[in-house]
Amino acid sequence: MIQRMNGKSGSRFGALLAATAMVFAACAGLGASPTPSAGAAPQCGPANAAAGTKHVCIVNKNMTDDEIKSAVAKEGNLVVANWTYTANDELVKQFKAYVKTTYGADIQFTYEGSQAPSVYLTKLYAAQKGGNPSPYDVMAIEENYWSEAMSNNAVDSYLPSDLVPNQKLVLDTFQHVPTSIGFQSTAFPAVVYEGSKAPFLKSLKDLANPALKGKITLPVSGDITAGGFLLGLAAEMGKDYKDPAQMKEVVDWMAANIAPNVLKYTSDSSEMQQLLRSGAAYAVTFWNSLARLEYFSGKNNDAKLLLPSAIYPVNGYLWIPRGAPHPVLAQIFINWRLGPDVQFPNKWPIDHGPWSELSEGFLGPDYVSQVPDWFTKDYFSYFPTLDQIKTQFKTVDWDAYNKGVKQWMDYYAQKTGQG
Amino acid sequence: MTGQPLSLPIPGVAPGTARRERRRALTGLAMLLPAIVVSLLFLYYPLVFIVQMSFTLANTFLSPAGPTATLENYGAMLNRYLPNLGVTIQLAGLATLVDLVFGIPFAYILVRKVRYRDIVRAFMVFPMFGALYIAFGMRFILLPGGPATPLFELFNIPNTAVLYSLPSVVFAMSIFTFPFMVMNVGTALSNVDPTLEEAAACLGARPWQTFVRILLPLTRAGIVAGALMVFGWSLGTFAEPLLLGSVNEQKTLAWTLYLKGVVQTDYGLATTMGVVLLAFAFVVTYFSLRYSRGALIE
Numbered sequence: 217m218i219q220r221m222n223g224k225s226g227s228r229f230g231a232l233l234a235a236t237a238m239v240f241a242a243c244a245g246l247g248a249s250p251t252p253s254a255g256a257a258p259q260c261g262p263a264n265a266a267a268g269t270k271h272v273c274i275v276n277k278n279m280t281d282d283e284i285k286s287a288v289a290k291e292g293n294l295v296v297a298n299w300t301y302t303a304n305d306e307l308v309k310q311f312k313a314y315v316k317t318t319y320g321a322d323i324q325f326t327y328e329g330s331q332a333p334s335v336y337l338t339k340l341y342a343a344q345k346g347g348n349p350s351p352y353d354v355m356a357i358e359e360n361y362w363s364e365a366m367s368n369n370a371v372d373s374y375l376p377s378d379l380v381p382n383q384k385l386v387l388d389t390f391q392h393v394p395t396s397i398g399f400q401s402t403a404f405p406a407v408v409y410e411g412s413k414a415p416f417l418k419s420l421k422d423l424a425n426p427a428l429k430g431k432i433t434l435p436v437s438g439d440i441t442a443g444g445f446l447l448g449l450a451a452e453m454g455k456d457y458k459d460p461a462q463m464k465e466v467v468d469w470m471a472a473n474i475a476p477n478v479l480k481y482t483s484d485s486s487e488m489q490q491l492l493r494s495g496a497a498y499a500v501t502f503w504n505s506l507a508r509l510e511y512f513s514g515k516n517n518d519a520k521l522l523l524p525s526a527i528y529p530v531n532g533y534l535w536i537p538r539g540a541p542h543p544v545l546a547q548i549f550i551n552w553r554l555g556p557d558v559q560f561p562n563k564w565p566i567d568h569g570p571w572s573e574l575s576e577g578f579l580g581p582d583y584v585s586q587v588p589d590w591f592t593k594d595y596f597s598y599f600p601t602l603d604q605i606k607t608q609f610k611t612v613d614w615d616a617y618n619k620g621v622k623q624w625m626d627y628y629a630q631k632t633g634q635g
Numbered sequence: 636m637t638g639q640p641l642s643l644p645i646p647g648v649a650p651g652t653a654r655r656e657r658r659r660a661l662t663g664l665a666m667l668l669p670a671i672v673v674s675l676l677f678l679y680y681p682l683v684f685i686v687q688m689s690f691t692l693a694n695t696f697l698s699p700a701g702p703t704a705t706l707e708n709y710g711a712m713l714n715r716y717l718p719n720l721g722v723t724i725q726l727a728g729l730a731t732l733v734d735l736v737f738g739i740p741f742a743y744i745l746v747r748k749v750r751y752r753d754i755v756r757a758f759m760v761f762p763m764f765g766a767l768y769i770a771f772g773m774r775f776i777l778l779p780g781g782p783a784t785p786l787f788e789l790f791n792i793p794n795t796a797v798l799y800s801l802p803s804v805v806f807a808m809s810i811f812t813f814p815f816m817v818m819n820v821g822t823a824l825s826n827v828d829p830t831l832e833e834a835a836a837c838l839g840a841r842p843w844q845t846f847v848r849i850l851l852p853l854t855r856a857g858i859v860a861g862a863l864m865v866f867g868w869s870l871g872t873f874a875e876p877l878l879l880g881s882v883n884e885q886k887t888l889a890w891t892l893y894l895k896g897v898v899q900t901d902y903g904l905a906t907t908m909g910v911v912l913l914a915f916a917f918v919v920t921y922f923s924l925r926y927s928r929g930a931l932i933e
Contacts, residue, residue: 334900341697369699430795438898480799481882487778494779496795622693622899633882635719635891 270378273394274536274543284379284544288319291542293326294549297336298356298532300329303561303570310564314552315545323545331483332439333357340370340537350537353546356553358403358440362396362533363614371395372538379547382554386579389611396535399553401605402577404529405435405444407522408507409499410492417499420449420524424473431498433491434474436483437629443621444530445501446470446628447612451526458616463624471631481634485509492519508572508598521598529609531576554579560586578602682913689906696902708907720911722886726876727869729801730808734865737809738816739858743850745817746824759814766811770878773807774798777879799881807875812868816861823857824850856926863923867916888912 269278279287301307308327315323330336339351355361365371373394376383383397390398409417416425423432435442446466447457453469455462479497482488485506491497493516500506510519534550536543552558560575560583568590577599578584584602587595600608629635689709691702745752776783777798787794797803827850835845851858873889880887888908896905 332898334898338697338897338900338902341694344699345697436894436898438894478882479795481885487774490778490780491795494794496779496793622901625899629894630715633886635716635886635894 272379272544272547273377274372274374274547285319285321287544288315288323288548289321291323291545292321293324294354294542294545295326295328295352296354296356296549297328297330297333297352299333300331301570301573303564303566303574304329306564306566306570307574310558310561311549311552315548319548328352333361334439337361337365337370340365341368344370344537344539348539349541350539352537353540353542354549355535355537356399356532358530359396359398359533359612360440360443360530360614360617362392362535364618365535365537366395367615367618370538372536372540372543374536374543374547374550377547379544380551380554382551385556385582386554387606389606390531390533390579392533396533397550397554398531398533398579399559400529400531400576401579402504402529402600402609403531404504404527405441405448405501406504406507406524407499407501408488408492408504408510408519409522410495410516410518411520412518413495414498417520417522420445420452420522421473423477423499423501425477428477428498430477430479431496432474432477433480433482433488433497433500434478434632435501436481437625437632437634439483440530441483441502442628443617443625444528446624447528447617448524448526451528451610452524458613458620460620460623463620464627467624467628467631470628475632478632481632489513489516492516504598505573505576509569511594511598512567512569512572527609528612530612556583556586559583560588562586562588572598578605685906685909685913688902689910691903693904694900694902705903708903711904712907712911716888716891716908719886719888719891719908722883723870723872723888723912726801726804726808726872726884726887727866729805730812730869730872731862731866733805733809734813734816735858735862738813738861739820741813742817742820742824746821747829756818759817766807766872767874769811770807770874773803774878777803798879800879801881801884803879804875804884807879808869808872811875812865815864815868819857819861819864820854821857823854823860827853860923860926863919863926867919867923870912870915870919 266278269280270284271278272284277283298304304327308325312323312325315321328336333355336352336355336357340355343349343351355365362371374380375391375394375397380397383391386397387401390401407417407420407423414425414428414431416422416427435445446463449470450457450463450466453466455466457463479491480487483502485502488497488500488502488506489510492500492510499522504521507519507521510516534553536546536550540546557563558574559579561571564571566574571588581602688696688702690704690706692705692707695701695703745755749755775781777794779794781794784794787797831849831853832845835849840848871889872887873893876884876887877890889912892905892908892912895901895908
């Protein structure tokens with residue numbers, strides 16, 4: 217009897233479930249249908265504001281100072297997507313104080329930090345797909361993500377803008393007018409090694425030295441750290457990163473010669489630091505900033521930065537996503553972040569390590585005088601000169617990179633056994 | 636005796652009964668409605684999206700141009716990522732085995748011998764709050780320079796040989812899932828009358844004979860339910876292989892899914908892996924519920 221009753225209610229429930237599933241499948245179909253594109257972003261021409269006003273491209277208005285203050289107070293909120301810095305709290309505090317002093321407004325400021333910025337893109341695309349505002353006002357992430365977002369029509373135009381006068385301090389090399397501007401000039405995936413234990417390391421190819429068996433770490437497949445490392449290796453091998461076939465050759469060589477030396481595939485900097493300091497690893501592959509962090513930590517005076525013959529910088533760029541809800545504050549933040557006193561936050565109450573995370577090289581000649589006294593002696597051991605930046609750093613064609621990267625990155629994962 | 640008509644109640648057709656039954660059913664449905672709506676909206680509706688996304692190419696599901704339909708992801712799953720599924724099942728199986736070996740005696744001691752068992756249970760539940768904490772904690776202990784370093788030095792073993800290894804991953808997974816096993820087995824054991832063991836002892840049975848012939852058959856359902864639950868939870872393991880595993884353990888489907896979906900924004904392939912994991916989890920959950928019900932009734 218019980219079984220019969222269960223069977224009966226089960227069939228009813230089954231029918232209900234089937235009907236519901238169909239309804240939801242239909243709804244899901246509707247949700248997944250492509251939304252009409254929001255039209256091209258306004259192209260920002262040269263600032264041409266009337267006297268006493270500032271031209272704010274993204275909202276396409278000439279605004280007086282009072283109007284800007286009013287807009288800041290009205291927006292009252294800012295969300296920035298960036299990385300996880302040790303000094304994130306101080307950064308938030310300093311910017312809020314700056315807005316209070318300059319515009320007289322108390323704002324809410326959310327500073328999101330992630331070491332996997334692609335998460336931001338996923339959230340952004342999902343919001344845009346659903347016709348919702350962008351969850352972020354400013355993206356401060358690697359240049360390749362800007363390029364990818366551009367191809368997905370997810371970036372707004374905001375340059376030039378009278379709200380971003382510091383744009384003129386930045387070299388043209390680091391600008392993609394009208395959509396983004398670099399806030400770093402010398403960030404690149406690099407090898408940091410113990411000078412006394414691996415003195416023979418002069419190039420990325422030297423990571424294949426048998427003396428390094430079980431003593432190196434390489435980046436986890438997939439993200440830009442691994443991508444940047446392979447770009448550097450390709451340059452040393454004379455291969456063209458724009459050609460997926462040649463990149464496969466690079467991966468094959470790496471898998472045959474360097475992979476046997478790998479202790480761990482990781483992109484966790486704290487793990488790398490501990491492995492390096494303990495002697496469990498002689499060389500780790502991360503970002504060049506790790507060498508400075510080790511130097512300032514006082515725990516490892518032996519850590520050296522390997523400077524490959526060809527450096528492909530993967531700098532952070534500031535851009536405003538399409539549909540950002542607080543565009544005026546977004547531009548004020550961008551301008552503030554580009555200011556020499558923020559690029560070199562010498563007056564902030566932070567230690568040298570966190571300082572070295574926030575400051576990533578000269579964006580132009582106006583920044584050169586900002587090197588603090590306590591770092592003058594060793595600054596150029598960890599950072600290039602402005603001339604070197606102009607002449608020795610290669611530029612990456614991110615469109616070409618993004619077209620081929622999935623293919624050869626997947627190959628990298630496969631050949632190194634990462635899946 | 637005058638012939639008064641008899642009005643005997645006829646079963647099933649008493650006046651008002653049908654109406655009352657209908658009202659009761661409607662009341663029941665109304666009380667269930669919020670739960671049904673919430674489940675449909677927040678559990679099944681996203682699942683529909685996940686399945687739908689798994690049939691789209693790379694990240695086209697969210698692209699302005701619209702999704703590109705494909706079966707490639709399932710092809711890749713079959714041709715390329717079956718070893719990843721194999722590693723996932725291997726790790727889950729080993730963790731289940733470790734939990735079985737240590738969980739059954741632990742549950743027995745807990746149920747039969749420990750007086751303040753609620754306190755012990757409360758402490759046991761702690762690991763369930765975070766696999767990540769356990770993995771981080773173990774990594775902190777095992778990393779070179781960590782608290783376990785003197786021990787490794789004593790036996791002349793490199794820290795990293797233990798840290799980045801299959802045993803450390805399985806050990807961390809087992810700690811996390813240990814309470815599932817103990818609680819299921821413990822519940823089944825509580826339902827076994829201790830006098831049965833005493834009677835067996837009086838009749839000359841040795842402890843292992845009592846265990847094999849009395850306890851094991853009577854707690855079978857709880858053991859199977861616990862094992863299935865541990866196995867099911869372990870299928871989604873992520874933190875332990877990432878932090879403690881070598882390149883082989885890092886092949887688990889959950890970690891690969893993260894790399895594909897979050898890092899490389901290949902939502903199509905990532906959701907395909909998710910669908911496979913979900914299908915596995917569903918089967919395991921079904922059987923675990925089926926057996927745990929048995930454990931409670933028996």
